[in-house]
Amino acid sequence: MSLLELKQVGYQVGETPILQGIDLTIDAGEWVTLSGPSGGGKSTLVRIIASLLTRTSGDLRFAGQSIDDYDPIAYRRRVSYSFQQPTLFGETVRDNLQFPYQIRQFPFDQQRAVAALEYVGLTASDLDKAVVDLSGGQRQRVALLRNVMIYPEVLILDEVTAGLDAENKAFVWSMIRHFNGDDGITVIAITHDQTEIAAAQRLVTLVNGRIVAGGAQ
Numbered sequence: 001m002s003l004l005e006l007k008q009v010g011y012q013v014g015e016t017p018i019l020q021g022i023d024l025t026i027d028a029g030e031w032v033t034l035s036g037p038s039g040g041g042k043s044t045l046v047r048i049i050a051s052l053l054t055r056t057s058g059d060l061r062f063a064g065q066s067i068d069d070y071d072p073i074a075y076r077r078r079v080s081y082s083f084q085q086p087t088l089f090g091e092t093v094r095d096n097l098q099f100p101y102q103i104r105q106f107p108f109d110q111q112r113a114v115a116a117l118e119y120v121g122l123t124a125s126d127l128d129k130a131v132v133d134l135s136g137g138q139r140q141r142v143a144l145l146r147n148v149m150i151y152p153e154v155l156i157l158d159e160v161t162a163g164l165d166a167e168n169k170a171f172v173w174s175m176i177r178h179f180n181g182d183d184g185i186t187v188i189a190i191t192h193d194q195t196e197i198a199a200a201q202r203l204v205t206l207v208n209g210r211i212v213a214g215g216a217q
């Protein structure tokens, strides 16, 4: 059984089809790279997978069960979506990393937070740093960490490295490789970056709302 199974998924706004006949299966632990021309429907597709939008036709199953049967809030904790433009909130880095624990009423795991920060080239002292004082690349790293403080099963990354310099890109990718390779988190990453496309383990290409390559395994 695949972790995610999309059968003939479509999305229409009014009379305009945005996605049509999407057949896609993704196994647990896979790393799928999603690419294609601008406006092809990539963000729409991953937002449907993340339960931020609802398909207008077809079936979407997660862990063998229709997405319609899940509580959306609980589902979004298992399938996390990272925006291109990260929004940090609160005053400090700590506020952001604590947030996933607070919403679940779990005690904050500071040791894990520090280990995670160190993994992406930040330090324990950055926990109390004001978010307004972080660079763009550091913000991106903290926003991603926030999404994985409590492990999701699927990490969806919508052009998270766009606009980052080479050093920050390398940090972000090493972090994602760690989540995928060591922790077995399934990754769906949208990118326009030719280097990332060339390195893809599995490349799915979406053009004009249809998968033109990589949908079947």
Ligand SMILES: Nc1ncnc2c1ncn2[C@@H]1O[C@H](COP(=O)(O)OP(=O)(O)OP(=O)(O)O)[C@@H](O)[C@H]1O
Binding pocket: 013, 018, 036, 037, 038, 039, 040, 041, 042, 043, 044, 045
């Ligand atoms: N709510 C909506 N109403 C009308 N059109 C929409 C809506 N949402 C998305 N679209 C259109 O659907 C198409 C696909 O958009 P989407 O954001 O999924 O593309 P994308 O592949 O992520 O593009 P990019 O690479 O530029 O991020 C675009 O033409 C967009 O204008």
Ligand SMILES: [Mg+2]
Binding pocket: 042, 043, 044, 158
């Ligand atoms: Mg997009």
